[in-house]
Amino acid sequence: MQHKPNIVDIAEITGFSITTVSRVLNGKGEKYRISKATREKIKSVAEELEYVPNEFARNLRIGKSKTIALIVPSLKNPFFAEIASVVNTEVRKYGYITLIGDSDDQVENEKTELSHLSSRSLDGMIVVPCGEKWDHLVKVHESGLPLICIDRYFEDTSLSYVSSDNYEGAYSATKYLIDQGHTDIACIQGVRHSMPNIQRVKGFTDAMKDAGMDTYTVTGDAFSEQNGYLETKLLLSRGKRPSAIFAFSNMIAMGCLKALKEENVRIPEAISLITFDDNPYMNYIDPPLTCISQPVEDICKIAVKILFSHILDDDKTPKHVLLKCTLKVKESVKNVSYSS
Amino acid sequence: MQHKPNIVDIAEITGFSITTVSRVLNGKGEKYRISKATREKIKSVAEELEYVPNEFARNLRIGKSKTIALIVPSLKNPFFAEIASVVNTEVRKYGYITLIGDSDDQVENEKTELSHLSSRSLDGMIVVPCGEKWDHLVKVHESGLPLICIDRYFEDTSLSYVSSDNYEGAYSATKYLIDQGHTDIACIQGVRHSMPNIQRVKGFTDAMKDAGMDTYTVTGDAFSEQNGYLETKLLLSRGKRPSAIFAFSNMIAMGCLKALKEENVRIPEAISLITFDDNPYMNYIDPPLTCISQPVEDICKIAVKILFSHILDDDKTPKHVLLKCTLKVKESVKNVSYSS
DNA sequence: AATTAAGGAATAATCGTTTGAGCAAAATAA
DNA sequence: TTATTTTGCTCAAACGATTATTCCTTAATT
Known part of the structure; x- marks a missing residue:
């Protein structure tokens, strides 16, 4: 077997049907009353073959991609790099993948990225918007793609957002x-x-x-x-x-x-x-x-959490969260009360 | 039409077959001698419907995803954040998407990312490896997925790499x-x-x-x-x-x-x-x-260029490039020749 | 008039999964 | 014994695109 193994191969080797293989591999074996012996056999063959499901076929079938997109103004800015890092990590915890788009702080790029990325049947989107208009974002959101803004946001819209106070x-x-x-x-x-x-x-x-x-x-x-x-x-x-x-x-x-x-x-x-x-x-x-x-880390974590409540629980109510900032006193401010 | 339009919709509206629509939309109209009138009609309808091809269906069929993956040890490190930024931008120029993986400098994570990502039929991969072993990388590369290392690399392998001198x-x-x-x-x-x-x-x-x-x-x-x-x-x-x-x-x-x-x-x-x-x-x-x-920017640009020569031109010869660093004298080194 | 060529478009198979519907055999109940 | 339920599994139709093959017109050639 030189090509990548698929469920058909596993079905042929084990002698069971494609359906059964698929169900077992999706952990739905119990639900569909597949016997334990069968389940184990299928799983062991899959393991042996180093079977990795083809996400595209799967996505095509179920219409979900287990992918979310993050659009930031610039990855070179350490502030957004940190956002990217945290979002990426958090999203992985849900078994999802993050696509990162860089708008270079230009609305036009933001729009391009938006349409580029949306051809990949995203399940959700996190955006640090860069323009003063947000029609295109609302449009995406209303078309059924959960979208949440972080850091920068807009009031009076149906878009959720998380930002600092x-x-x-x-x-x-x-x-x-x-x-x-x-x-x-x-x-x-x-x-x-x-x-x-x-x-x-x-x-x-x-x-x-x-x-x-x-x-x-x-x-x-x-x-x-x-x-x-x-x-x-x-x-x-x-x-x-x-x-x-x-x-x-x-x-x-x-x-x-x-x-x-x-x-x-x-x-x-x-x-x-x-x-x-x-x-x-x-x-x-x-x-x-x-x-x-x-509180960048918290902002991202909450944003991801809200995004997934939109995606998984189909909770559509817009959430607006502002987190407190902290004053860190160091040495760049002089007390001039007495000296002046 | 509330669902996302697909080529079937366009075929129905224009009255042409799916085949013809597909060909026109792929720019193969001329090649297959589709009349100019037909081509224009199809294109205009596609535009009107804001048709965006479903990448999954396309990828499933042709086996290419127009996606490359980048795995770095940590996005929080500004050095790697810059790499991510540049790679992302460069890759976009080829019309490809970059998936970013964070290994947190742990080989285990690197391997997990590798298998996670490879279920997405990647077309190529750029890795800043974090371990001292590279079998898993070579294996991926030899299985036909172009892979190139940057910054960190290994000698005596068939893997291409770009790094500083x-x-x-x-x-x-x-x-x-x-x-x-x-x-x-x-x-x-x-x-x-x-x-x-x-x-x-x-x-x-x-x-x-x-x-x-x-x-x-x-x-x-x-x-x-x-x-x-x-x-x-x-x-x-x-x-x-x-x-x-x-x-x-x-x-x-x-x-x-x-x-x-x-x-x-x-x-x-x-x-x-x-x-x-x-x-x-x-x-x-x-x-x-x-x-x-x-020269981070150059390293990334060259790496992406080599990667695409592997992907597009099917040029399999491993390339090894080391770029010169620059000494930037500022103020943290004291001349102690005379004072000691 | 018959044959060939070329232009223009359609049919249907295919990629790898998922899944609603269904079916035979075995176990249990009546 | 017969009816019913349970168990264990399969069929076949999607999903949306690509593409080899085939087909039907005309127009050109013999």
């Missing part, structure tokens, strides 16, 4: 800066229309207003290093420099660091820096960055 | 340390049996010997942060501390940093540090780490 996270980061005596704070935001960004801006401005402050800046338009770099350069060139910068992502923070270093502005002596997102490198950066850490 | 990289890093006046150097290695590690150790010791030095240490046994941390702790507790540490991976270097920080050992004043692997964070670490940068 960005408002609260930004609020507490800002409050922390204020408590440390900062009065002139600039925040460098990410993609403007994205929900995390909207919430963060809101959290930031609310915290400022609640503290009765009005000298603040909100600038920037991408979660990228480049944006962080350019905006920081601009901030530094202003007449009066802010005393603290709030970067809305780890990539933005990298850009800030680059710019601050270039201009020889010491952190936190000359300017304080706080950022969204945490990762192992943060501890070794000069100085270690105080940050708002998102 | 680890020997040369380690040699030049070591030489650099020596040129800076270091005489007592410790290197913290990764997984011992892995080829990159073997080559790096060889590069390191050869460079030391060529310079007539014999006070060096080779220690450690994993590419992990933990290993870097523990080994550095041990090194620091020795009577005579080395003047420089050579970390064999970015994760190991993180561990070193952690230990050095804990012990208040200043880099590079008290001890110099050089590491394998580069990434954006390296520039913002305190101090920026001098490193050996691997």
Whole structure:
């Protein structure tokens, strides 16, 4: 037998019918009253032949692929790489496979990936959407393919989502800066229309207003290093420099660091820096960055759980979950209460 | 039409046969002399219905899946995340899909992934192997599934591989340390049996010997942060501390940093540090780490190219490619020539 | 007028599984 | 003994695409 063995081969060798073989191999032997002797014989032959079922034939027949797709803006961003890693691991626990798509933060790519992937009869989809429109996502979802958004999401839709409580996270980061005596704070935001960004801006401005402050800046338009770099350069060139910068992502923070270093502005002596997102490198950066850490692992686990409740239990009610962030105080924020 | 349209639907609507529809949609219209009018009609109907061929049926019939699998030791390691990102992008260019498997650096998982994935009639496979045995990989390859190793590989096999020239990289890093006046150097290695590690150790010791030095240490046994941390702790507790540490991976270097920080050992004043692997964070670490940068992007691109030459051109000759690394001098190595 | 060629499209088998329906023999009940 | 149930297993039709083979028109050639 040089070709890959299939159930027909096993049926011929054991002398039983294809049906019986299929049932035994699917663990439905008991249910269909196949005798123990038969079951064991079939199983042993299957093992001997190193039989591996052809997923395509199986998928074709039952219309399910045991495959879900994950679309992220960019795998190169460690934040999304971690998401990919966790989702991949969690999904495997259900015996499913994950296809990963990279949208490069372009809605067009997102759409292309969506249609590419959907030719593979997916059973579900997890998306970190990158656009400001979501018709295409809702359409997919309404066509019967369970879809859940993580990190970025949309309100007022039938789509489930799991994300951080960005408002609260930004609020507490800002409050922390204020408590440390900062009065002139600039925040460098990410993609403007994205929900995390909207919430963060809101959290930031609310915290400022609640503290009765009005000298603040909100600038920037991408979660990228480049944006962080350019905006920081601009901030530094202003007449009066802010005393603290709030970067809305780890990539933005990298850009800030680059710019601050270039201009020889010491952190936190000359300017304080706080950022969204945490990762192992943060501890070794000069100085270690105080940050708002998102519960990435939990977000992914919950998202996968919800997705499978949609897939397996046919539970269609949209679920909306926001998880608390944690403020991790390190060394990039200076207390200026007394020195100013 | 509420269900997903298939070629039968299109055949019924247009009034042509399934055969004709299939041929037109596969671009074989000309070849089979289907009239232009017919072709256009079929195409327009297909478009209108948003027809997407069922890949499973297609794969089942033709035995190809337009899918390749990538197995990496851990997606959480930015080095492998980058590999995943690039491979994914490159593979898409051929119209193929990438399935990503995470072996968590355990051969057992690698084998499980291998069999899991192979039930999906893969067309090819890219593996960063994690074990010291490769029978299972060769077996897969010899069973007709093109397989290529990247980063880690094995000599004397029929498997193709693409990797860095680890020997040369380690040699030049070591030489650099020596040129800076270091005489007592410790290197913290990764997984011992892995080829990159073997080559790096060889590069390191050869460079030391060529310079007539014999006070060096080779220690450690994993590419992990933990290993870097523990080994550095041990090194620091020795009577005579080395003047420089050579970390064999970015994760190991993180561990070193952690230990050095804990012990208040200043880099590079008290001890110099050089590491394998580069990434954006390296520039913002305190101090920026001098490193050996691997051409990850090129490695992946070449690997994908070779893989597809195996898949598409049926070119079975094993290819072995090693790419040069680059020494990136930053600020973590002190010149001790004159000070000692 | 008969034969051949070429254009254009259909029939039906096939890929490897799953599964509703069904059937013969053995065991049990009446 | 006959009727009923249980046991153990099989038939054959899907799933949606591909493709070798065959078939029917016309048009061209002999």
